[in-house]
Amino acid sequence: MGLSVWQLAIIAVVILVLFGRGRISEMMGDFGKGIKSFKQGMNEEERPAKQISHDAKPADEGLTADQVKQTTDPK
Numbered sequence: 723m724g725l726s727v728w729q730l731a732i733i734a735v736v737i738l739v740l741f742g743r744g745r746i747s748e749m750m751g752d753f754g755k756g757i758k759s760f761k762q763g764m765n766e767e768e769r770p771a772k773q774i775s776h777d778a779k780p781a782d783e784g785l786t787a788d789q790v791k792q793t794t795d796p797k
Contacts, residue, residue, distance in 0.1 A: 725733075738746070 741749075
């Protein structure tokens with residue numbers, strides 16, 4: 723047995739009377755700010771890992787193939 727349209731309308735009116743229109747919009751604004759802050763936090767957490775991998779340089783950068791072979795061949 724589900725809720726009818728009239729029952730939902732009565733519940734909505736009671737909520738509006740208890741909280742008022744301004745308070746509900748304020749709560750939704752706070753909820754939106756919370757989601758935005760959460761997304762920014764997730765992006766900041768991912769960003770440093772990507773920057774480290776881009777900033778890191780291989781040890782053999784700038785060496786010729788012969789120089790790399792000399793440094794890796796045990797003699």
